[in-house]
Amino acid sequence: MATTTAPPRPRKGRGLQLLTRRDKTVLTLMVGLPALLVGAVVWVPVVLTVVLSFTSWNGIGLPAASDWVGTQNFVDITTNYPPFWIAIRNNALWLVVFFLIATPLGMLMAVLLDRELKGSWFYRSALYMPVVLSLALAGFIWQLIYSRDQGLLNRVLGLESADRIDWYGDPDINIWAVLVIASWRHVGYIMLLYLAGLKSVDPALKEAASVDGASEVRTFFSVVFPTMAPINVVVLVITVIESLRAFDLVWVINGGRNGLEVIGALILSNIAGEASLVGFGSALATILILVSLVFIVIYMVNILREEKR
Amino acid sequence: MSTSTDLDRSSGTTGDSGTGRRGGAGQRPRRRVTPGRVVLYVALVVVSLAWLFPVLWAVMTSFRSYEFTAVNGYVSWGGFTLDNYVDAWTGGNFARYFLNTLIITVPAVLATLALASMAAFVLARFSWKLNIAMLIFFTAANLLPQQALLVPLYRFYLYVGLYDTYWAVIITHIAFQMGFCTFVLSNYMKTLPKELGEAAFVDGAGVWRQYWQVVLPLCRPPLAALATLQVTWVYNDFFWAVAFLSTGDKFPVTSALQNLRGQFFIDYNLVSAGSVIVAIPTLVVFFALQRHFVSGLTLGANKG
Numbered sequence: 001m002a003t004t005t006a007p008p009r010p011r012k013g014r015g016l017q018l019l020t021r022r023d024k025t026v027l028t029l030m031v032g033l034p035a036l037l038v039g040a041v042v043w044v045p046v047v048l049t050v051v052l053s054f055t056s057w058n059g060i061g062l063p064a065a066s067d068w069v070g071t072q073n074f075v076d077i078t079t080n081y082p083p084f085w086i087a088i089r090n091n092a093l094w095l096v097v098f099f100l101i102a103t104p105l106g107m108l109m110a111v112l113l114d115r116e117l118k119g120s121w122f123y124r125s126a127l128y129m130p131v132v133l134s135l136a137l138a139g140f141i142w143q144l145i146y147s148r149d150q151g152l153l154n155r156v157l158g159l160e161s162a163d164r165i166d167w168y169g170d171p172d173i174n175i176w177a178v179l180v181i182a183s184w185r186h187v188g189y190i191m192l193l194y195l196a197g198l199k200s201v202d203p204a205l206k207e208a209a210s211v212d213g214a215s216e217v218r219t220f221f222s223v224v225f226p227t228m229a230p231i232n233v234v235v236l237v238i239t240v241i242e243s244l245r246a247f248d249l250v251w252v253i254n255g256g257r258n259g260l261e262v263i264g265a266l267i268l269s270n271i272a273g274e275a276s277l278v279g280f281g282s283a284l285a286t287i288l289i290l291v292s293l294v295f296i297v298i299y300m301v302n303i304l305r306e307e308k309r
Numbered sequence: 310m311s312t313s314t315d316l317d318r319s320s321g322t323t324g325d326s327g328t329g330r331r332g333g334a335g336q337r338p339r340r341r342v343t344p345g346r347v348v349l350y351v352a353l354v355v356v357s358l359a360w361l362f363p364v365l366w367a368v369m370t371s372f373r374s375y376e377f378t379a380v381n382g383y384v385s386w387g388g389f390t391l392d393n394y395v396d397a398w399t400g401g402n403f404a405r406y407f408l409n410t411l412i413i414t415v416p417a418v419l420a421t422l423a424l425a426s427m428a429a430f431v432l433a434r435f436s437w438k439l440n441i442a443m444l445i446f447f448t449a450a451n452l453l454p455q456q457a458l459l460v461p462l463y464r465f466y467l468y469v470g471l472y473d474t475y476w477a478v479i480i481t482h483i484a485f486q487m488g489f490c491t492f493v494l495s496n497y498m499k500t501l502p503k504e505l506g507e508a509a510f511v512d513g514a515g516v517w518r519q520y521w522q523v524v525l526p527l528c529r530p531p532l533a534a535l536a537t538l539q540v541t542w543v544y545n546d547f548f549w550a551v552a553f554l555s556t557g558d559k560f561p562v563t564s565a566l567q568n569l570r571g572q573f574f575i576d577y578n579l580v581s582a583g584s585v586i587v588a589i590p591t592l593v594v595f596f597a598l599q600r601h602f603v604s605g606l607t608l609g610a611n612k613g
Binding site: 019020022023026030031033034035037038039041042043044045046048049052112113117118122123125126127129130131132133134135136137138140141142143144145150155156184187188189192193195196237241244245247252263264267271272278282285288289292295296299300304307 | 350361364430435455457564592
């Protein structure tokens with residue numbers, strides 16, 4: 001990283017030595033103000049979250065040295081806080097469903113729609129319309145389908161009132177109902193990213209493969225897919241981050257309880273309201289930060305590699 | 310992948326209608342109708358309709374009276390009315406919530422784009438020691454889950470008295486969205502010929518004039534794309550509003566939908582009308598500015 005910045009590269013415009021003092025001040029402000037804001041509102045809180053995770057601060061007054069409890073919060077979370085493991089399971093399920101179903105489906109739709117088909121505008125719009133709707137709104141819209149007594153799904157299944165399923169309320173199945181909604185939205189997003197990726201694949205490459213007699217499936221996996229490596233990384237990271245961010249849907253449905261626990265919702269319910277367990281909530285957030293950082297680093301390495309080309 | 314054509318590629322090809330793709334180069338011969346193709350079309354139509362269905366179902370429910378569906382069930386025909394919209398609009402106090410959304414969205418999007426374009430200008434057009442470090446500083450910030458910064462921000466806003474004000478939500482949106490916008494804009498600015506700046510420089514124009522009069526006017530395509538995207542994202546935000554606001558009538562429209570749910574019973578027809586009202590602005594943006602929306606989304610990814 002350091003080596004790429006050291007010699008002033010002609011591609012990038014001027015170095016700073018030719019500028020007047022006034023220009024230098026202006027440039028510093030232009031990048032300094034935004035950086036200050038991002039630093040103060042994003043990076044400082046991230047660091048503070050990690051620091052607070054080692055305290056038992058309850059939000060009253062300012063944190064003091066006596067609040068320091070070391071790793072106690074993490075011990076409590078893993079041994080003495082059942083919602084945590086349910087949340088871990090749910091976030092993991094979210095990830096698995098996205099990876100095994102929603103992302104491949106989005107990719108498949110992109111491959112199908114990347115050719116000249118009649119009405120492809122319609123198919124594309126239908127698939128990515130859910131992307132512009134908020135997840136909170138999606139939770140409301142799907143309620144009309146999932147509701148126990150009035151919902152379409154129980155009606156279509158023809159269930160009598162005694163064995164009707166409470167899709168949002170039953171803690172054994174509501175996570176699956178929610179994952180259907182999340183996937184409904186994720187497919188369009190992934191399709192969009194891959195459609196853009198496929199456009200940048202040289203058509204001659206595909207032609208050549210098909211002249212060689214490779215089937216379409218084979219062409220895709222051995223020729224097209226590998227050339228989309230940068231998009232694949234983006235999709236990987238987006239899929240992981242989206243599943244870690246899971247919050248809106250479960251929050252509008254029941255506040256993230258009763259089978260719908262996710263880490264994101266546990267954090268908010270611990271720090272807000274009467275309990276105000278700031279240290280404990282921060283420890284949950286720290287776990288989230290550590291997992292996301294792994295994927296953020298992957299993404300950044302990918303960007304830097306592109307940058308060097 | 311070369312950077313210079315990323316925008317043209319993604320905006321021109323994915324967003325607009327299926328005609329004119331691949332720039333009209335090399336019209337392929339019409340394919341014959343084969344069984345495989347019929348299956349493909351049937352599958353595409355079925356999937357598309359399945360994807361549209363939940364929204365269409367909500368639209369249909371919203372136009373039917375509660376009395377009719379309570380007796381006949383939702384799988385029926387008739388009882389059409391506009392009353393749900395009237396009731397939802399007044400009962401749900403939507404005028405107030407739309408105003409709140411406007412108060413939050415407009416300054417948040419404008420400030421994000423203004424600050425991000427300045428940072429991008431410096432990062433893209435000048436080489437200095439911290440270029441790449443700053444790019445990471447901005448871009449990685451946007452990838453963190455919101456919950457990662459929630460705890461200290463929540464305590465901080467409480468402490469300084471910004472909790473439960475629009476400012477808390479607006480400032481957080483600006484800082485959190487800045488990374489993505491800076492990344493996209495700086496990639497775009499790198500593709501502009503550097504002679505542009507040189508000419509202005511020789512004329513004795515300062516860096517601010519280069520930014521404002523030379524570079525920024527050329528950035529209309531990515532700015533339009535980002536504006537479309539940011540308006541949708543800020544409009545759709547639920548998390549920051551729920552986290553930093555507590556007074557009922559300060560909530561933006563997306564999080565105000567809860568109000569239509571009664572304590573003990575839910576009038577689904579009313580809730581659907583409310584949902585449709587909330588969905589309309591984003592759907593209008595989506596259909597009117599689809600090209601911008603799509604190119605905005607893919608811009609960040611294409612280069613990343």
